[in-house]
Amino acid sequence: MARRRKTSPAEDLLDLVSLLPWWAGVALAIAGYVALHYVASQPLSTSAQPGQVGAMASQAIWRGLASAFQYIVPVICLAGAAVSVWRRRERQKLVTDVAQSRAADALDGMSWQQFEKLVGEGFRLQGYRVVETGGGGADGGVDLALTKGSEKFLVQCKQWRALKVGVDVVRELYGVMAARGATGGFVVMSGRFTDEATAFAKGRNVSLIDGPALHALIRRVRGAASGPAAEKSGARPVQPTAVPTRSRS
Numbered sequence: 001m002a003r004r005r006k007t008s009p010a011e012d013l014l015d016l017v018s019l020l021p022w023w024a025g026v027a028l029a030i031a032g033y034v035a036l037h038y039v040a041s042q043p044l045s046t047s048a049q050p051g052q053v054g055a056m057a058s059q060a061i062w063r064g065l066a067s068a069f070q071y072i073v074p075v076i077c078l079a080g081a082a083v084s085v086w087r088r089r090e091r092q093k094l095v096t097d098v099a100q101s102r103a104a105d106a107l108d109g110m111s112w113q114q115f116e117k118l119v120g121e122g123f124r125l126q127g128y129r130v131v132e133t134g135g136g137g138a139d140g141g142v143d144l145a146l147t148k149g150s151e152k153f154l155v156q157c158k159q160w161r162a163l164k165v166g167v168d169v170v171r172e173l174y175g176v177m178a179a180r181g182a183t184g185g186f187v188v189m190s191g192r193f194t195d196e197a198t199a200f201a202k203g204r205n206v207s208l209i210d211g212p213a214l215h216a217l218i219r220r221v222r223g224a225a226s227g228p229a230a231e232k233s234g235a236r237p238v239q240p241t242a243v244p245t246r247s248r249s
Contacts, residue, residue, distance in 0.1 A: 010076055017080025018087065019131070025081025029074035036070035039063060091121040098215060099222035107159075107190040107211050115159040118218070119188050120144050123155070125221040141169075142176060151183040158189035165189050165208075167196040174206055188214055 017025045040063055044056070094117055098106050107115065120130045128146040144155035156173050158165050170187055177185045184205040187193075193208050201208050209217065 010072075013073075013076050014080045014083065017077050018083035020080070020084060022081040022084045022088070025077050025084055029077035029081070032073040032077060033070055036066045036073060039066035040070050087117075091117045091124075094118045095121050095125070095218055095222050099219045101215075106215055110159060110190070112157070112159040115190060116143050116157045119155065119157050119214070122214070122218050122221055125224070128153070141172065152181070154180065154182045154185040156185075156187045158187065158191075160189055160191050164192050164194045165197055166194045167200045170197045170200050170206060170208065174200075174204060177206070190214070 017028060020028075042059075042063060044060060044063065094110075094114055098118060107118075110118065116132065120132060123144070123146055124130050128148050131145045131147075133142055133145050141156055142154045143157045146153040146155060154173060154177055156169065158169065165187060170193075173185050173187055176182075184207070186207045186209060187197075187201075188209040190211045192210050198208060
């Protein structure tokens with residue numbers, strides 16, 4: 001997946017806050033305003049002792065920056081919180097639509113961005129902390145990083161409808177897992193895996209989740225999360241090798 005274009009610091013801050021829960025963005029907005037307002041309210045020295053001119057100039061610069069950013073930073077944080085709410089609702093809608101669909105091709109009409117969000121939300125509903133890493137770079141194409149307690153898992157998402165995922169993709173993820181000390185990993189796709197990929201993953205801490213298995217997983221975790229008997233359902237987080245893989249030659 002392509003890397004994003006270069007962004008400004010304000011855009012980077014907004015993206016960072018949008019990855020947090022909405023209430024964290026609001027808390028950062030309040031904390032940022034209080035801290036910057038305090039700096040902006042500090043009185044400037046009216047007399048300079050020998051050797052303190054540089055310090056006075058630095059103080060004036062910081063006060064001027066704080067005066068402006070005491071409003072800019074909270075606005076960015078609140079915007080990030082709003083984006084977080086919007087993204088959360090978008091992910092929930094994707095999960096609901098797929099869970100309610102009985103069609104075998106429920107995943108076929110998705111873009112790769114939607115597919116990645118769907119997979120991430122599926123793991124969130126199982127209690128994982130999910131970080132979207134973007135994939136396609138020095139991270140070995142890892143799209144999601146999961147944590148559960150002290151354990152870390154890596155995920156590659158492949159929205160390939162016409163092609164099968166081969167052994168090279170699974171082998172690549174396995175190598176990145178070893179390099180980063182991950183407990184396990186998942187390769188998730190909307191189509192199928194080759195027999196070679198299935199054979200390589202067998203006996204290793206890598207789960208291959210194809211389209212039908214993902215559809216079933218989303219329906220299960222969505223039902224467990226929304227039903228009144230969710231706490232009694234006993235649904236456990238998916239662990240590597242716990243999801244059966246369907247393959248076709």
